[in-house]
Amino acid sequence: MATTLVMTILDILFVGIIVYYFLVLLHSTRALQLAIGLALLILFLNALAWLSKFFGFIAMDWLLSGAINILTFSLPVLIVILFQPELRRLISKLGTRESIFRRLTSFLDTPTLTADSVDIICNAVKHLSTCQTGALIVIQRDSPLDSFEESGVILESNIQEELLITIFTPPSLLHDGAVIITKHTIKAARVILPLTDNLHLTRNFGTRHRAGIGITEDTDAISIIVSEETGFISLSISGRITSNLTPSELKGMLSVMLKVKS
Numbered sequence: 001m002a003t004t005l006v007m008t009i010l011d012i013l014f015v016g017i018i019v020y021y022f023l024v025l026l027h028s029t030r031a032l033q034l035a036i037g038l039a040l041l042i043l044f045l046n047a048l049a050w051l052s053k054f055f056g057f058i059a060m061d062w063l064l065s066g067a068i069n070i071l072t073f074s075l076p077v078l079i080v081i082l083f084q085p086e087l088r089r090l091i092s093k094l095g096t097r098e099s100i101f102r103r104l105t106s107f108l109d110t111p112t113l114t115a116d117s118v119d120i121i122c123n124a125v126k127h128l129s130t131c132q133t134g135a136l137i138v139i140q141r142d143s144p145l146d147s148f149e150e151s152g153v154i155l156e157s158n159i160q161e162e163l164l165i166t167i168f169t170p171p172s173l174l175h176d177g178a179v180i181i182t183k184h185t186i187k188a189a190r191v192i193l194p195l196t197d198n199l200h201l202t203r204n205f206g207t208r209h210r211a212g213i214g215i216t217e218d219t220d221a222i223s224i225i226v227s228e229e230t231g232f233i234s235l236s237i238s239g240r241i242t243s244n245l246t247p248s249e250l251k252g253m254l255s256v257m258l259k260v261k262s
Contacts, residue, residue, distance in 0.1 A: 046068065113258050115255070117181075118255060121139075122251040124165050125224055125226060128165060128169075129231045129233050132227075133165075133169055133226065134168065134175075134228030135224070136208050136212050137179050138180045138191070138212075138223045139221060139224070140181065140182040140183075140187075141219075143219035143221060145182070145215075148180065149187050149188040151192040152178070152189055152191035155187065158186070159184055178193050178223070194211070195207065195214045198239065206229075209227070209234065209236075213240075215236075216236045216237050216238055216239055217238075222254070225241075232245075233250055
């Protein structure tokens with residue numbers, strides 16, 4: 001009896017976890033609207049089918065029954081098509097720092113950047129912020145960013161404050177797009193990133209901020225954004241963004257997230 005009770009509790013717990021993460025995955029994206037629309041369509045068709053049977057509409061009942069049967073059999077394929085971006089995002093995060101498996105082995109992680117590299121990045125960001133020069137810096141962690149690097153100009157350069165400032169300062173040909181940093185190397189510049197489809201972001205966020213958030217939704221990377229209009233510094237991770245940071249606050253957050261040893 002006790003064993004059955006424990007198994008029932010575990011069963012409910014696992015289902016609850018799956019439903020929770022599914023809702024988190026859908027939250028703030030167009031996928032949630034699609035899911036609601038699909039559910040309403042199914043309910044609407046079933047309600048019409050019941051009414052047609054109640055009033056004896058034979059032709060209408062035949063048509064609706066056929067539509068419901070087709071929708072039922074094609075539902076798995078329809079779900080894959082409608083939620084393809086969200087499913088891709090979920091699969092891409094398996095094995096990254098965001099997954100439970102990576103958290104269990106987090107004690108084996110090594111720092112992504114050294115303290116000196118973090119200082120260089122933060123000093124460059126401070127200068128860009130003071131000059132109100134727009135910038136987008138992406139720091140790779142576990143998820144590979146090779147496919148994104150291919151859209152830009154490969155540099156393979158050591159991290160240097162002057163180089164970062166020069167890249168983002170117009171009329172540099174590389175100032176548009178993002179810079180990707182992998183370990184201690186500036187891998188590429190003028191990189192094109194995917195834009196977030198989060199519907200609840202403030203309208204004050206332009207393309208640069210939406211690209212900075214978008215890359216952290218698809219990967220476990222960290223992005224640093226400097227606003228061209230205000231000079232405000234923002235940091236995005238896991239699809240969330242923290243704005244109006246000071247350079248010292250940015251340094252502290254990066255040191256914690258990247259497990260930098262002082």
